[in-house]
Amino acid sequence: FNQQEFIKKIAKLELHLHIEGSLEPELMFRLAQRNNITLPYASVEALKEAYQFNNLQEFLDLYYQGAEVLQTEQDFFDLAWAYFETCHRDNVLHTEVFFDPQTHTERGIDIGTVINGLSRAKQQAHEQFGISCEYILCFLRHLSEDSAIATLEAAKPYLQHIIGAGLDSSEQGHPPEKFQQVFGMAKQLGLKRVAHAGEEGPAANVANAWQLLDVSRIDHGVRCLEDEALVKRLAAAKMPLTVCPFSNVKLKVVEHLREHPLPEMLEKGLAVTINSDDPAYFGGYLLDNLQACSETFAWSPQQIAQLCHNAVAASYASDQRKSELS
Numbered sequence: 087f088n089q090q091e092f093i094k095k096i097a098k099l100e101l102h103l104h105i106e107g108s109l110e111p112e113l114m115f116r117l118a119q120r121n122n123i124t125l126p127y128a129s130v131e132a133l134k135e136a137y138q139f140n141n142l143q144e145f146l147d148l149y150y151q152g153a154e155v156l157q158t159e160q161d162f163f164d165l166a167w168a169y170f171e172t173c174h175r176d177n178v179l180h181t182e183v184f185f186d187p188q189t190h191t192e193r194g195i196d197i198g199t200v201i202n203g204l205s206r207a208k209q210q211a212h213e214q215f216g217i218s219c220e221y222i223l224c225f226l227r228h229l230s231e232d233s234a235i236a237t238l239e240a241a242k243p244y245l246q247h248i249i250g251a252g253l254d255s256s257e258q259g260h261p262p263e264k265f266q267q268v269f270g271m272a273k274q275l276g277l278k279r280v281a282h283a284g285e286e287g288p289a290a291n292v293a294n295a296w297q298l299l300d301v302s303r304i305d306h307g308v309r310c311l312e313d314e315a316l317v318k319r320l321a322a323a324k325m326p327l328t329v330c331p332f333s334n335v336k337l338k339v340v341e342h343l344r345e346h347p348l349p350e351m352l353e354k355g356l357a358v359t360i361n362s363d364d365p366a367y368f369g370g371y372l373l374d375n376l377q378a379c380s381e382t383f384a385w386s387p388q389q390i391a392q393l394c395h396n397a398v399a400a401s402y403a404s405d406q407r408k409s410e411l412s
């Protein structure tokens with residue numbers, strides 16, 4: 087029995103993927119050239135060597151810098167299309183993709199340019215590969231709530247392309263309670279809600295994202311383990327946690343994959359899913375994360391299937407699509 091082949095072939099879903107974090111160095115250089123931008127790196131190799139991070143902020147600084155090559159609708163199409171090609175290669179059949187409009191609108195790019203490019207790629211991925219995709223608009227938590235509200239207003243003409251609202255960027259100093267109002271507005275608009283919480287920030291951020299932002303998934307959530315009572319409530323409610331193992335290693339949330347608390351999280355009955363976060367920066371896509379975890383933690387095929395099943399249950403796919411994916 088070839089476990090790696092089994093993991094490759096099983097139907098997979100991804101629920102935590104930043105499209106700007108799927109920008110591979112090669113494409114970054116191609117788009118820079120196309121848009122007459124000079125990158126502060128001499129080569130793809132030099133750029134890759136810079137991908138060593140001591141914390142979330144060091145990564146975010148490079149991630150936002152990298153995103154500056156994205157300027158036209160075609161750039162956003164090409165970005166998303168490259169990601170869908172990896173999904174097709176790895177048998178990821180459904181994906182829920184974050185995008186950060188403020189990273190682009192702050193540079194003077196219209197939100198329509200972003201969303202139209204992404205949506206066209208999604209449409210083509212559906213037609214050509216049979217991949218289903220939903221987009222989740224994320225607010226940058228290092229910016230003000232007013233800026234988040236303005237972003238939600240600007241997105242109103244495009245709501246048919248967006249299934250939910252999320253919260254990402256620097257968790258330290260920007261707790262969920264800062265965004266209560268805009269998440270209330272997102273709920274009014276019929277959007278699903280998710281938030282990064284308990285990645286670098288404390289367990290209280292997980293509890294507050296749940297209670298105050300009324301989210302139906304927690305992104306990362308690993309530090310919930312610091313609050314036993316919270317863990318029990320999350321498990322009882324089957325609150326999905328979108329865990330990103332390679333990300334946690336690269337951003338030094340944990341020192342080595344073998345020290346990742348995934349086994350403890352599963353042991354405690356948490357509704358864990360496995361995801362890649364920013365695969366171009368963290369050294370691998372969903373398949374790579376699953377294969378490495380399976381080796382490191384000696385997971386059985388049943389455990390892999392359970393994790394994929396957790397992702398189906400946690401997804402915002404229609405009931406019909408969920409039954410196709412099961």
Ligand code: ADE
Pocket residue numbers: 104107142149254255256257282285333363364
């Ligand atoms: N934006 C992209 N990746 C992120 C992460 N892992 N945490 C917070 N914000 C992000």
Ligand code: ZN
Pocket residue numbers: 102104254282305363
């Ligand atoms: Zn993330």
